[in-house]
Amino acid sequence: MFKNIFKWNKEDKEKIEKKVDNESLLKKDEQEDEEEKIEKKPTLSFLDKLKAGLDKTRKGMTDRIDSILKSYGKIDEELFDDLEEILVTADVGINTTMKITEGLKERVKKEKITEPKMVKKLLKEEIKEIMKESGKKNTLNIKPLPAIILVVGVNGVGKTTTIGKLAYNLKKESKKVIIAAGDTFRAAAIEQLEEWSNRSGADLISHSEGADPAAVIYDGIQAAKARKSDILICDTAGRLHNKKNLMNELNKIFRVVEGEYPEAKKEVLLVLDATTGQNAISQAKVFKEVCDITGVVLTKLDGTAKGGVVIALQSELGLPVKLVGIGEKIDDLQQFNIDDFVEAIFNN
Ligand SMILES: Nc1nc2c(ncn2[C@@H]2O[C@H](COP(=O)(O)OP(=O)(O)OP(=O)(O)O)[C@@H](O)[C@H]2O)c(=O)[nH]1
Ligand SMILES: [Mg+2]
Structure with a gap:
């Protein structure tokens, strides 16, 4: 009886081993496919990834700014009003928006800019400038360690x-x-x-x-x-x-x-x-x-x-x-x- 059990166990063991072997082969194939997929996926650069992450903000803000600037023939008060609305909608905040457009108006006047399409570059510079005003570092304050x-x-x-x-x-x-x-x-x-x-x-x-x-x-x-x-x-x-x-x-x-x-x-x-x-x-x-x-x-x-x-x-x-x-x-x-x-x- 014990012999039988042993025999059954042995056969069964072989069967199971074969099955496990097949399964692990299948798994290995799947894994390799998966790895291949991962390898084939293009790796995004730091900036591309940031851009992808900011997709919705860019669409809500910059795409709208572009179409506004295209629709104006000259730079006037109304154009600035439209810009303000877009910035406020993108949660830039009213005070900050006012500060940005004030700076923008001054530069347009000082640099005698008349083309609406030039405003985008100035706006970008203005935003960078007011963000840098506090002078605080944007890097983690962890040095020297610990x-x-x-x-x-x-x-x-x-x-x-x-x-x-x-x-x-x-x-x-x-x-x-x-x-x-x-x-x-x-x-x-x-x-x-x-x-x-x-x-x-x-x-x-x-x-x-x-x-x-x-x-x-x-x-x-x-x-x-x-x-x-x-x-x-x-x-x-x-x-x-x-x-x-x-x-x-x-x-x-x-x-x-x-x-x-x-x-x-x-x-x-x-x-x-x-x-x-x-x-x-x-x-x-x-x-x-x-x-x-x-x-x-x-x-x-x-x-x-x-x-x-x-x-x-x-x-x-x-x-x-x-x-x-x-x-x-x-x-x-x-x-x-x-x-x-x-x-x-x-x-x-
Ligand atoms: N899309 C997205 N989801 C995020 C991001 N960061 C966190 N989450 C999600 O936000 C949810 C809450 O995140 P948690 O880390 O648990 O938040 P918590 O502040 O620790 O929450 P409590 O422990 O309840 O106070 C989770 O479902 C996260 O996956 C992110 O940058 N992008
Ligand atoms: Mg938590």
């Missing part, structure tokens, strides 16, 4: 996703990265960050749901010191219902950072969702009152025509935009650069 990056913002704006992408980018630059799961509001938030830490290859420090966020950051700092990590990125909760709660929680975290990690360069990144347009500006105003924001990450630029909000953030609030999210994938986060951004919007 550095700590606190990521704040209301819920759903893209904090956790940005942390995952940023960790991936920094790992690619051979930096040692630790992520601290400071959003302890719900278990799912910790799991989501765990997933991103696996994808990016960064270490994760987490406590369980409901734990004190400041305690998580404290442990993150101890781990960063012990493991000699370069950059500690900290997630925070977006679900704090009012300004007082937000202030209390963030202050507690800042105190831990000041006390435990004074040697680290500090960056406080406010994440804003570009699709919310002027609402993003209001959020930025509130956070600026509550803490010292050192930079902005503007996410979801790929899904909106409201990309003009970058201009207002830079010029009206003096907040340097440091990173932009142009998709949901791990490599869809780019360092922000004023010239590239303006070129990507205007270069249609």
